[in-house]
Amino acid sequence: MTAGYWFTDQLGVIGRVGASYLVGDIADSPITEDxxxxxxxxGVSVAYRF
Structure with a gap:
């Protein structure tokens, strides 16, 4: 989900949250084992339009 708020016509803030579910070979990787x-x-970011 992404949401943004513009304070002015040029300056705003954008926030984003999300989730993914690993399947297949990636889910079986030793890196994700634990x-x-x-x-x-x-994430949160500041945005500027020009």
Whole structure:
């Protein structure tokens, strides 16, 4: 999900959250063996339009 808010016509902030579920060979990898198959992401950024 992504949401944004513009303070002015040129300056705003954008936030994003998401989740992915690993399947197949990627889910069986030793790197993900100790972790969860669910991978969560989030981020916030400042945006400027010119």
């Amino acid at each position: 972790g969860s198959r669910w991978q969560f992401t989030s």
